[in-house]
Amino acid sequence: MREKTVLPHRTASPMPNSQSKINMSDTYTIKVRDRASGKEYTLEVPEDRYILHSGEKQGVELPFSCRNGACTTCAVRVLSGEIYQPEAIGLSPELQRQGYALLCVSYARSDLYVETQDEDEVYELQFGRYFARGKVKAGLPLDED
Numbered sequence: 001m002r003e004k005t006v007l008p009h010r011t012a013s014p015m016p017n018s019q020s021k022i023n024m025s026d027t028y029t030i031k032v033r034d035r036a037s038g039k040e041y042t043l044e045v046p047e048d049r050y051i052l053h054s055g056e057k058q059g060v061e062l063p064f065s066c067r068n069g070a071c072t073t074c075a076v077r078v079l080s081g082e083i084y085q086p087e088a089i090g091l092s093p094e095l096q097r098q099g100y101a102l103l104c105v106s107y108a109r110s111d112l113y114v115e116t117q118d119e120d121e122v123y124e125l126q127f128g129r130y131f132a133r134g135k136v137k138a139g140l141p142l143d144e145d
């Protein structure tokens with residue numbers, strides 16, 4: 001006669017109680033210094049929301065263009081705090097190490113103090129070595145004569 005296999009008794013998962021509340025996302029305070037206007041804004045940004053988008057919902061309009069981490073229009077320099085930007089394809093790892101970030105695809109990981117950049121500052125740092133060299137010859141290469 002075969003022996004009957006006894007499986008261990010399964011228990012249901014414990015129900016949430018006061019010790020295991022649903023963890024709401026942390027919210028951080030972001031101070032943005034707009035160098036162009038000299039104004040400073042304070043935002044409250046949940047850790048799982050893009051900083052640029054959260055600012056817009058709070059009535060703060062900051063520079064942007066592509067909203068996809070590619071053009072550098074929304075670039076800032078992080079003066080203090082920790083930022084997370086895994087989708088910032090328009091910013092080299094070197095510029096990220098220097099403290100630059102793209103607010104359209106950045107998440108706060110602490111309270112932050114950031115500063116906007118002058119127009120094209122980060123673009124020049126990122127792409128200037130490729131596009132800003134040499135003289136432009138008028139008419140070329142479209143002239144056919």
Ligand code: FES
Pocket residue numbers: 063064065066067068069070071072073074075090102103104105
């Ligand atoms: S708006 Fe283009 S990189 Fe952020």
